[in-house]
Amino acid sequence: MYNRYALYAALFTFGSLCVCDDPTGNGERPAPIPNPKTAYEYFVELSKYPRCSGSEKPASDFLVEFGRARGLDTRRDEALNVLIKKPGAIGRENEPPIILQAHIDMVCKKDDGVEHDFERDPIVPVIADGDWVTAKKRTTLGADDGGGVSMIMAVLAAGGLSHPPIEAVFTTEEEPGLLGAGRFDVSWLSGKRLLNLDMVQEGAIVVGDGHVDGPDIVVPIAIPALMKAAVIPEWPYKPDSPLRDKMVEVYREYYGEDPLIAGLQHAAVECSMFASKMPDADMASIGPDIIDLHTPNERMRLSSYNRVYGYLVRLLESL
């Protein structure tokens, strides 16, 4: 099983070859296009820009620059949320768009005595114990949700992926109570399906807030209570969800096993805000293994991050 994971990780994250299906539709595979950077390299780059909740401007500016430098339709609102649209791959331009969403801000905490100015100093991710990424100093890492932001950046930057049109939404001030998502004007979006990348456990696909149980919903994952439930709108489970069905199908192909379908309170909570604004949207949330989030001990499992990115790429190909 892990050999297979490693293969996918190598292909999608460290490799330079496009493994997309024939996007030209004429039976010829396009010439391999090098991926400009690995997803993890975008995570490292994003980590240089300060982005504590309420002080995200440097990172928000960076994302605006990132989109414009690639000639992508990029705009920002007064809450410093950033929207970047990428057309569908050749032959897929007219498919319905997929919204990919993650939050820019991070919880900024450090151990007593650590000299680190979150408003100015970069976070330096380091790989410890072979597979766990931590901040070099004893601070939060910002994998929540820099992990999600950087995966979306990699998809936006990649030249050779097969995907429908992408609407990438990067929100601010998630941690204090979904403030950026609350101010985001969803009329800027034409997509009706949204994939949030703010989940903290690989292998689980979150499809609702657990308030309304669906037939296959379980609530097995211990998530710290991140914010008061009072500010969070409901995210009802949808019995009919083509996005969830496709995600499960691709998950089985990619991992060789079934995902956990989860309804979770206090996780992937921006879906709740988007659900309240776009009640008809088909939504789900995934993410890599991240532990001890919101503490100076925050760690992200690199192999998990790479696999989830590979899964995201496969999903976009298959949508």
Ligand SMILES: [Zn+2]
């Ligand atoms: Zn988060």
